[in-house]
Amino acid sequence: MQSTVSQLDPRTARLLPWIVAIAFFMQTLDGTILNTALPSMAADLAEDPLRMQSVVIAYMLTVALLIPASGWIADRFGTRRIFFGAIALFSLGSLLCALSTSLPMLVGARIVQGLGGALMMPVGRLVVLRAYPRSELVRIMSFITLPGLLGPLIGPSLGGWLVVVASWHWIFLINLPVGLLGCWAALRHMPDLRGPSRSRFDTPGFLLFGAAMLLITVALEGLGELHLPTMRVTLLLLGGLACLAAYWLRAARIEQPLFAPRLFHTRSFAVGIIGNLFARLGSGALPFLTPLLLQLALGYSPAQAGMSLIPLALAAMAVKPLAKPLIDRLGYRRILTSNTLLLGALIASLALVDGQTSTLQLIVQLSLIGACNSLQFTAMNTVTLIDLDNRDASSGNGLLSVVVQLAMGLGVASAAALLGGFSREFSGDEQILRAFQATYLCVGLLSMLAAAIFLQLDPADGRRARPLDVPPED
Template sequence: MPSVLLDARTARLLPWIVAIAFFMQTLDGTILNTALPSMARDLAEDPLRMQSVVIAYMLTVALLIPASGWIADRFGTRKIFFGAILLFSLGSLLCALSQSLGMLVAARVIQGLGGALMMPVGRLVVLRAYPRTELVRIMSFITLPGLVGPLIGPTLGGWLVEFASWHWIFLINLPVGLLGGYAVWKLLPDMRGALRTRFDGIGFLLFGAAMVLISIALEGLGELRMPHVRVMLLLMGGLACLAAYWLRAARIEAPLFAPSLFLTRTFAVGILGNLFARLGSGALPFLTPLLLQVAMGYSPAEAGMSMIPLALAAMAMKPLARPLIERLGYRNVLTGNTLLLGILIASLALASNELPRAVLLVQLGLIGAVNSLQFTAMNTVTLIDLRDADASSGNGLLSVVVQLAMSLGVATAAALLGGFTSTTGADGVDDLHQAFSLTFLCIGVLSMLAATIFLQLSREDGRSARRTEPVEGEVEG
């Protein structure tokens, strides 16, 4: 039974409110990458060193996701959801007004504060407001914008940059945010948890510090060009915080994420597989528009439209994921698909103006289809064998790992690209193209190595469960 009773009007409009918030978030995540070169020119920055704009948002989201449920229970879903939309809209406005890279990164952090709360709290509202018999229908509706956003985001971003300015990729969030904020305040039920739970603040700080230090260390090799000694100190500090978190979590009663989750083999393999396999998937949306515009001379609109096959193929693969997994099993699908994904990413090293454009579009389409199957299989195998008591915590950790892996993917790609640019000199287009080619090759090989993680699954893992669709509330990105 739902924890609140909705009137007919609210029950009809509530899924639209959550869907709009999801659309804002997914659109923003895909519209930005096409605009990075234009933003770099306006801000007098190197377009190859703009990854902090992407990483700042992803890392902020990853940091706050573990606290989102507790914050909503403590202060109420209406206030938090309204505040999330307000922060996201304010961050969008500040992004558009930014006059330097530092201002833009700070504005993206504010955006991330809102983005980290919007979808987790929105899913929580749906979970508490509707009977379980309605959840599949409602969740299917509100996650549809998550597929539409990546489809129109790069193209819309390219057209806005080419025919208006990059500022509009943020300004278009404002009217949607105003409409969503008004609807939330008027219609959203104000729900709180039945029991007041104690939040693991120390664990939150340790886990967050580990993510931030490791991310800054990787970014220090790229955009920040830190001395290697400083990078190693940051990296070791991050690993020490992570070790301290897990040692502490093993001895307290209610940790942020319990180590006992990893006693479930499919969860352990799924989490580690997500972390490493998504390095390539996370790097692609950052690297590909840069390759097309900076190395191959595409206009922003052309670069954005070139990404359409990737999103279309991803949508087309969704109905095929379930029969493939049921027929072949998670071990075979994930091992073979991970190898294929790495090969396809590495094949982008061959992209050049000499090759027909149709070849590039086919490559991107194949990557989109393989990526889609990868996400569905990885996310489902991670959660499918967890006990009901562990499902919420496991889903929270999966959401954090998804965001963290994409952030690390961008940081790793930028560090490799910066290193190869320095090595080749990048004095001309040929040198720059060689740096991109080497980066794609390395990212592809790193992605392929994740197949060794999925080999640790048995042939029967996941087959006894009835669900082979993504579990309710998961993030597909």
């Protein structure tokens, strides 16, 4: 039976958004603090810095695999128990990351972190949706997402500073006191909500969908870090596509699939999901590539590299309030088509960065990318969900969450594969720099192709629904 805010005591109603916000901050901080530390971690673990993408992808893929099950798990075992367990798992994974002495150990610890991360935010949002009336939802969600914007702002610079003054281990150890506070607050103040009815979990669908994502991601990894033969990569890719096809064929004939095919009968949802998948390849690659470019090719220190990414986050925060007026005035089709082309061109423009590039030019480029990214995320997320009816809203939001994580993981894997390939192709004193420049150019051009997907929107799509509520994904 669903609870409302009137059934919560005033203290819990006041503290609940803070508890969920703490979890969101931990997750976004961890996602951005790591990138500037990758070269130092590689040196300490005796690994090639260009082969460290598995540390990022392991977390993203674990989150993407488990998000579809998060709602059912919370309904089955209760939100308090699952939310507490999610924070505890995330904190345990952070401790194991700090204790890792090899790349395989670190990847395993990141998977443990991902198990917690996959449940932390979806369950937190689910509690808010069930505990507060609709009239309060936009205000509460806006409050919860604010720490998510602070994470990318302070993460890169904090990570670079910690590497310089201490060691890379502290980028994980810093999660422990926050995690302890979150565990205590969850046990004390998190309401124990469950779904109105227990439905059967679509286990075969979950396994088929998860296998598809895993095989496709490993296939892309095989082109990069794993250096798998072309035949094995082809088999993995075909196997993943076969699992995905089997999932959708099965979903079309059962009553309660993991994600119902009828979602794609709504054109704005179909365009938004497919557009998210391809448009985010560039955005997903950017946080992985840029700290490596600055440190490996341009000689920046970890602290300098982290500070250089602050304009990107500041511009993203500054543009957020402008997203709704722009979308209301121009419509989703115009905004997404033009902004996708502009964002791809800006990512490709980083191919012009070299040793002679001034700090001012770099700040301007990254600021423009941050502003376009912010508008892109808001428009893509909203157009995906805005035309869905209440029956499909939860399932559609779950699939969107999966696609966001998957696209970011694929972006890192694709960028790493391109970077590794170009590194072997080029030679000479500026081999690494030229490899980065070619990778940025390719990633930017691939991102621009997503504009053709958004052209399939009707000018009226998204305007017939209720007033714009920005989903709290980015």
